[in-house]
Amino acid sequence: MSAWLETVKWNADGLVPAIAQETGSGTVLTQAWMNRDALERTAATREAHYWSRSRGRLWRKGEASGHVQRVREIRLDCDHDSILLIVEQSGGIACHTGRHHCFYKRLEEGAWLEVEPVLKDPKTIYGK
Amino acid sequence: MSAWLETVKWNADGLVPAIAQETGSGTVLTQAWMNRDALERTAATREAHYWSRSRGRLWRKGEASGHVQRVREIRLDCDHDSILLIVEQSGGIACHTGRHHCFYKRLEEGAWLEVEPVLKDPKTIYGK
Numbered sequence: 001m002s003a004w005l006e007t008v009k010w011n012a013d014g015l016v017p018a019i020a021q022e023t024g025s026g027t028v029l030t031q032a033w034m035n036r037d038a039l040e041r042t043a044a045t046r047e048a049h050y051w052s053r054s055r056g057r058l059w060r061k062g063e064a065s066g067h068v069q070r071v072r073e074i075r076l077d078c079d080h081d082s083i084l085l086i087v088e089q090s091g092g093i094a095c096h097t098g099r100h101h102c103f104y105k106r107l108e109e110g111a112w113l114e115v116e117p118v119l120k121d122p123k124t125i126y127g128k
Numbered sequence: 129m130s131a132w133l134e135t136v137k138w139n140a141d142g143l144v145p146a147i148a149q150e151t152g153s154g155t156v157l158t159q160a161w162m163n164r165d166a167l168e169r170t171a172a173t174r175e176a177h178y179w180s181r182s183r184g185r186l187w188r189k190g191e192a193s194g195h196v197q198r199v200r201e202i203r204l205d206c207d208h209d210s211i212l213l214i215v216e217q218s219g220g221i222a223c224h225t226g227r228h229h230c231f232y233k234r235l236e237e238g239a240w241l242e243v244e245p246v247l248k249d250p251k252t253i254y255g256k
Contacts, residue, residue: 004238017145017159017210026154031145031210043235075231076240078223082145082159084231095206103203103212107171110132112204 005036009081015051018083020061020094022101023072029094029101032061034083039074046071048085065125067091091120098122133164137209143179146211148189148222150229151200157222157229160189162211167202174199176213193253195219219248226250 008016018034021027032050034042037058041049048069052059062068073086095102097118104116136144146162149155160178162170165186169177176197180187190196201214223230225246232244 002238004235004240007240019147019156019159021154021156026149028147028149028156028212031147031205031212074235076233076235077159077230078225078227078232079230082230084156084159097206099206102205102207102210104206105204107132107202107204110130112132112135 002040005040007080008036008039008076008083009079010036011081015053016081016083018048018050018085020048020069020085020087020089022089022094023086027101028103029069029087029089030061031102039083042071042085043074048087062090065091065093065096067093067125069094093119093125096122096125098125130168133168135208136164136167136204136211137207138164139209143181144209144211146176146178146213148176148197148213148215148217150217150222151214155229156231157197157215157217158189159230167211170199170213171202176215190218193219193221193224195221195253197222221247221253224250224253226253 014035015033019031020029035051038049038051048061050059068090069087075084098120099116105112106115142163143161147159148157163179166177166179176189178187196218197215203212226248227244233240234243
């Protein structure tokens with residue numbers, strides 16, 4: 001195991017939060033989770049890999065949708081328990097709902113309002 | 129308890145990751161954690177509150193340093209388990225190391241390099 005991977009303070013489940021931010025626009029696209037393997041593969045391939053907690057397996061972002069994240073930078077925070085990726089988002093769509101990014105609900109007077117448009121029908125993205 | 133707080137999928141410890149992004153610059157400043165109380169107070173006061181896992185208590189960002197985060201927007205992601213705050217960072221310093229933000233280490237050829245300057249000596253910030 002490489003020393004730089006050991007620097008990361010993995011939680012009890014062996015994971016850390018990983019934020020993907022789009023280069024250029026600066027949009028915070030997604031927050032997912034990484035384990036050692038995901039981070040190592042991300043660094044080696046320069047494509048974002050995450051650990052899917054729901055599916056219990058490694059997941060290359062965009063493997064089904066084609067909406068891969070090409071990684072420009074990998075950043076670590078001051079206390080070594082959070083990762084920030086600077087990425088190019090292919091297709092301009094990071095969210096499985098077909099939106100540009102996942103943070104499309106905004107708190108307005110005690111309710112979560114959807115404030116961003118669906119750019120592409122998920123049925124089209126996933127061929128269902 | 130308000131319905132909007134119940135929409136959030138709190139983890140087994142009653143927490144979710146909370147990302148703070150600076151308005152204007154778009155810089156991802158910090159990734160911290162919120163519990164229900166922290167989110168409720170953040171919404172009520174429009175100042176970022178987090179749950180400090182190390183101190184085991186609620187924490188108003190900037191309570192010691194003066195580097196508070198005024199909250200412009202509170203966003204929730206598609207699967208309801210991650211929060212994004214759009215903030216004004218007072219003092220232009222979000223990190224306890226005296227840097228603009230916490231993600232100042234960048235992976236370069238298998239090592240984490242510090243790539244951003246200390247803007248203010250932490251001893252001055254915290255009066256130690």
